Amino acid sequence: MSIECVFIAGAGAMGSGIAQVCAQAGLAVILSDTDEASLAKAMKQIDWSVGKLVEKGKCKEDKTSVLGRIQTAADLSRAGQGDLVIEAVFENREIKQQLFKELDARCKPGAVIASNTSAIPITDLASVTARPEDVVGVHFFNPVPIMPAVEIVRGILTADATMETGVEFVSKLGKTPIRVESDVPGFLLNRINLVGYVEAIRLLEKGVGTVSDIDAGVRLAFGRRMGPFETGDMVGLDVSFGALSAIYDATRERAFFPPQMLARKVKAGQLGRKTGAGWYRYDENGNKLED
Ligand SMILES: NC(=O)c1ccc[n+]([C@@H]2O[C@H](COP(=O)([O-])OP(=O)(O)OC[C@H]3O[C@@H](n4cnc5c(N)ncnc54)[C@H](O)[C@@H]3O)[C@@H](O)[C@H]2O)c1
Incomplete structure (x- = not known):
């Protein structure tokens, strides 16, 4: 058609x-x-x-x-x-x-x-x-x-x-x-990308690096336009949480288990840019506020 x-x-x-x-x-x-x-x-x-x-x-x-x-x-x-x-x-x-x-x-x-x-x-x-x-x-x-x-x-x-x-x-x-060609949960690109996001959150939870240092490092070392937390705020923490839950439920692979800190932020309504707070804080026009 x-x-x-x-x-x-x-x-x-x-x-x-x-x-x-x-x-x-x-x-x-x-x-x-x-x-x-x-x-x-x-x-x-x-x-x-x-x-x-x-x-x-x-x-x-x-x-x-x-x-x-x-x-x-x-x-x-x-x-x-x-x-x-x-x-x-x-x-x-x-x-x-x-x-x-x-x-x-x-x-x-x-x-x-x-x-x-x-x-x-x-x-x-x-x-x-x-x-x-x-x-x-x-x-x-x-x-x-x-x-x-x-x-x-x-x-x-x-x-x-x-x-x-x-x-x-x-x-x-x-x-x-x-x-x-096969609808494995997460398909191709999220399957690859979400593993890095989960690892970044786990490293944050362990106190190994800060949100802004991890983002700056990923941008500067790997030539990306945005770090994992900046991307996470743009995508929406609820969206990533939903995607991770779907992949984990289907695969039981620990790499996709939604980290505690992500789950807690979603429960608190800190969903990223769209709610004014996520990993960073934003003004009403979606501009990042400095801490
Ligand atoms: N945000 C991203 O970066 C991104 C990237 C790729 C894919 N996706 C996927 O796209 C989808 C939408 O994500 P989003 O970020 O736009 O979400 P969002 O929360 O910004 O918007 C979802 C919209 O759906 C509406 N809605 C909910 N239930 C409805 C219903 N029964 N009928 C009609 N409207 C309804 C809501 O009112 C809301 O406006 C999700 O499946 C998400 O996983 C999101």
């Missing part, structure tokens, strides 16, 4: 970024969220981000044309309009499975149903639908308008044609598809 209209469920950091890049690529977008404030925040963020890209000459169209392709919705009633439906809600298996059941009931025949999950196996989500062959992982990285890689993840029953639709869609966005 050719993709003309993309329906997105979840307008948080990822859903809003995905809506933006789809609109920039000329696709019609319906961005939905059950939380009105999230939708308003998403549209404000997209407005700001497209404006910046136009200013820098990285988006050739005017802002109004790009934004004009995005409509918002407070529920799933328009999911049937999507040729491609992308789920980007909380990283929680029960919430996602409930959503997939509802999407299965609403999506048109032949539509591709994708998940942006960080770590939950695609097969687990596909299994609650009557059309697992149409379900695929399309895993973007944060911030979506900037990061060029997108994992295309095959569930056990994903059809070849569905994988190809995922690959073509991502290529149309000007991004590079990374094929993941």
